[in-house]
Amino acid sequence: ESSYDMYGEHQAGIERPGPSSKQPSASYVSFDLTATSKSDAADLMQTITDRLRNLTKGGAAPNLGPGQPPSDSDVLGPDIPADGLTGTVGFGASMFDERYGLASRKPVKLTPMRVFPNDKLEDAWTHGDLMLQLCANHQDTVHHALRDILKHTRGGMQIRWRMEGYNSPSRPTGTGRNLLGFKDGTANPTGTTASSLIWTDDPAEPAWAKGGTYQVVRLIRMFTEFWDRVSITEQEGMFGRRRDSGAPLDGNNEFDTPDYAKDPKGNVIPTDSHIRLANPRTPATANQMLVRRSYNYDLGVDTNGNLQSGHIFVCYQQDVQRQFEAIQTRLIDEPLVDYVQPFGGGYFFVAPGVQDSNDWLGRGLF
Ligand code: HEM
Numbered sequence: 001e002s003s004y005d006m007y008g009e010h011q012a013g014i015e016r017p018g019p020s021s022k023q024p025s026a027s028y029v030s031f032d033l034t035a036t037s038k039s040d041a042a043d044l045m046q047t048i049t050d051r052l053r054n055l056t057k058g059g060a061a062p063n064l065g066p067g068q069p070p071s072d073s074d075v076l077g078p079d080i081p082a083d084g085l086t087g088t089v090g091f092g093a094s095m096f097d098e099r100y101g102l103a104s105r106k107p108v109k110l111t112p113m114r115v116f117p118n119d120k121l122e123d124a125w126t127h128g129d130l131m132l133q134l135c136a137n138h139q140d141t142v143h144h145a146l147r148d149i150l151k152h153t154r155g156g157m158q159i160r161w162r163m164e165g166y167n168s169p170s171r172p173t174g175t176g177r178n179l180l181g182f183k184d185g186t187a188n189p190t191g192t193t194a195s196s197l198i199w200t201d202d203p204a205e206p207a208w209a210k211g212g213t214y215q216v217v218r219l220i221r222m223f224t225e226f227w228d229r230v231s232i233t234e235q236e237g238m239f240g241r242r243r244d245s246g247a248p249l250d251g252n253n254e255f256d257t258p259d260y261a262k263d264p265k266g267n268v269i270p271t272d273s274h275i276r277l278a279n280p281r282t283p284a285t286a287n288q289m290l291v292r293r294s295y296n297y298d299l300g301v302d303t304n305g306n307l308q309s310g311h312i313f314v315c316y317q318q319d320v321q322r323q324f325e326a327i328q329t330r331l332i333d334e335p336l337v338d339y340v341q342p343f344g345g346g347y348f349f350v351a352p353g354v355q356d357s358n359d360w361l362g363r364g365l366f
Helices: 038-057 139-152 191-198 232-239 274-278 283-288 321-330
Strands: 025-033 086-091 130-136 157-166 213-222 295-301 307-317 340-350
Touching: 025 139, 025 307, 038 086, 038 139, 130 139, 130 213, 130 340, 139 157, 191 307, 232 274, 274 321, 283 321, 307 321, 307 340
Parallel strands: none
Antiparallel strands: 025 130, 025 157, 086 130, 086 340, 157 295, 213 307, 213 340, 295 307
16 A cells, blocks of 8 residues: 555554554654744644645645745655655653643653663653654655655754664565564554554543554664574573564464463473563453554664664553553563663654544644
């Protein structure tokens, strides 16, 4: 599909297209708002909505005449393709501070991102008032969309941090791989199970938040040079899955369900493996599950000559404490922590979808 409708109860870029069919290219752009009043912030949201309306449809950019600057960067040429673009907008906890008088409308579970024991969060890569997730079939489409939005919103917000992501195709089949070489996304909930875990349904939430969801973004560097020296058996024990097929260590195929009751001591799938800690598959932990929609990133090389690449972990849920934080707490001292380093990200509340051509993102909030 080359174009995703912007309208609906929920924003696109979460279930549409879904985690297993997510577009290959992405950008996570966190902004600090510079708008000085609530009405300027509302105008900003209308401008972002208008730009996304145009960009996700595609079409020729208007020619304003020879004396004018170009109306478009033309990065994609004069005929702008929709190219599977989705734009998904979320608000950080800081949006609800004293600046815009929105404190009473803050989603009840929205907090700044917590610091976990193995985190080394850098302020320059963390938090933000507004998160824009752009996804498309090609990286230049994502870049073009960002340029367009920046050009039209210069007075209202400025970039705090930005991370480009890419997604591996199925290799050889099934789910794409992360940069540690393992299939990533296999056990994601799908269909109505996924929907029932993502969209807020708590009556304690403010009315405008209905149809929204909480997004967690974690920028996690991978120490690939060290990882590539670890034996395959040890790597597989850390995840609890086969590296080649993605099958759980007690199964044969990628989508086989691990059976922990049969292996209480963890002789086959170690009890401290990533999948077993993340999802012990007990009735008590079922409502902690979330939907992951992660990307790889690559920032080149650090000053020591080591690759600077890793994982943009992204997940969606109704309640960050009940879902992401419960899982992350179990993962605190997993063996994988020697090979990865969270250094940024944030918690955001993704506004409900835009209903029609008169509606705009966050209308109910303002
Ligand atoms: C499963 C990789 C961080 C939650 C998996 C799998 C891999 C993986 C390879 C198995 C295949 C699959 O079902 O997707 C990674 C890497 C991470 C990371 C490389 C960091 C660099 C996290 C974090 C969380 C998380 C931060 C949440 C706090 C989960 C969950 C599953 C999973 C819930 C599914 C377990 C199941 O249902 O069997 N991850 N992950 N992961 N991961 Fe992660």
